Amino acid sequence: VWPTMGADGLIVWPSGEDALTIRVYTIRALDVAEGWLDIDFVLHPGTETPAATFAQNARVGDIIGMIGPGGGGLPEASNLLLLGDDTALPAIGRMLEELAPSARAEAFIEVDGPQDRVALAAGENIAVRWLYRHGREAGRAGLLPEALRECARLPCPDDLYVWAGCEFADFREIRRIARKEWGLPRDRHLVTAYWRRGVRGEDGAGEE
Structure with missing residues (x-):
């Protein structure tokens, strides 16, 4: 059962037994x-x-429904600090590919081990740091907040923009560091909880 268009022009989503499985x-x-x-x-x-x-x-010919896009594009900044776990790899990969030659980016990416690394855009203006959990549970290693905290020991560059996509606990700590320790205004950071331990689907997501 697919969504329909209501008389008011809004989407009417199936409910009950016909409710759809939705992921972003x-x-x-x-x-x-x-x-x-x-x-x-x-x-x-x-x-x-x-x-x-x-x-x-999935097989050729299978039908899925799509709606969107609903997210933003590459932040308009000349100095990007990107942080993310496995779930943020597609977003970080795309941002690095679309990075202007005059801009620079440093990315901290948490994965389980070297076998989980993927090919990303490279260049003199791009630095990628891989952080390994080595078997620790995803979302509990705390490697991303630790990396940002180390960066926060240095003066914050005037042109820095912080972007992060990760588990909810890391999301809260990264947001706290960006706001409280660095004092970044809202227009210079975007921190997103892509998922939350123990919570399935979109209920685990958040953005601020």
Whole structure:
């Protein structure tokens, strides 16, 4: 059962047994002329999740519904500090690819180990630091706030913009560091909780 358009022009979403499974994903690459887009999925070995299950079993001709885009683009800043875990890799990857030659970016990315690294844009104006959990549970290692806290020991550059996408606990601590320790105004940082331990779907997300 697909959504319909109400008399007021708003979308009417199916409810009850017909309720749809909805997840928000970053478009990794897009070619409008050719009619395709790329979406990266994080697989969860031993755990069944709707999107990962779909990704592993999808076949040519399967039908899915899409709406959006609903997020922002590359921050308009000449000096970017990016932080994220596995779930933020598509967004960080795209931002690095779209980075202007005159801008610079440093990215701290938390994954389990070297085997989880992916190819990202490279250049003299890009620095990528991989942070490894080494078997610790995702969302509990605290590597991203620790990396930002180390950066916060230095004076904050006037042109710095902080972007982060991660688990809810890291989201709160990164936001606190950006605001309280660095004193960044809201127009110079965007911190997003892509997920929350123990919570499935969009209820675990948040942005501020």
